[in-house]
Amino acid sequence: MTYEDYAKIAKALSDPKRVKILDMLSCGAMCACDILEHFDFTQPTLSHHIKALTQSGLVTVEKEGTWNHYSIDQDTASQFLQHTQHYLTHTEECVCKEPTEKQANGKQCRTCAG
Template identity: 45%
Template sequence: MKSCEVGTGEKPNEDQIKRLKKITSEIPDDDILLQNADTIKALADPTRLKILHLLKCGELCVCEIITAMEKPQPTVSHHLNILKKAGFLKWRKEGVWVHYSLSNPKITESLDELIKNR
């Protein structure tokens, strides 16, 4: 299959157009891509990554997370809310305390694999 060269002014041939239509038909629509980007953005913060790594060993009370993070409660709560909204965390309330765990226990493995292969 002949490929287009940048700057030559050549147009894709019929086979290339068919191939491109097939490829583009398999790409999620823009709304889905925007949601996916927002989910990925939730991971783009060292504090949130640290929280995920803390939780890979199991459920922790918010007070334990605050202590381990050595950050003020409002800061930790802010990051926990972002991770919750993105679907990375489960939580349950017990009295006045909230306990957090990973919604998918393999999330940290997936992150490690993603970063390892960059």
């Protein structure tokens, strides 16, 4: 997962309504009409939120006739969680230990120096 992919998901999660939608989808696939019952906004607004979640790759859509069923993409969710843990936890695989132009000139970040 690239930094851009990660940021796209994080941006999609920046809205509490989208987080609630994900919480609902954690119980299983749902159609838009069932999701909409839990909110006080219109169907076009729901479509806007669903679009952000699907474009991030976190939610998938499966068409069944005229109905769309939404569910969490478990692979993407798992990758996002793994990357979150990696980014927020000090490890030996620190990005500043990867060879860069600065390091080629003998410079290293203060955290990893030593």
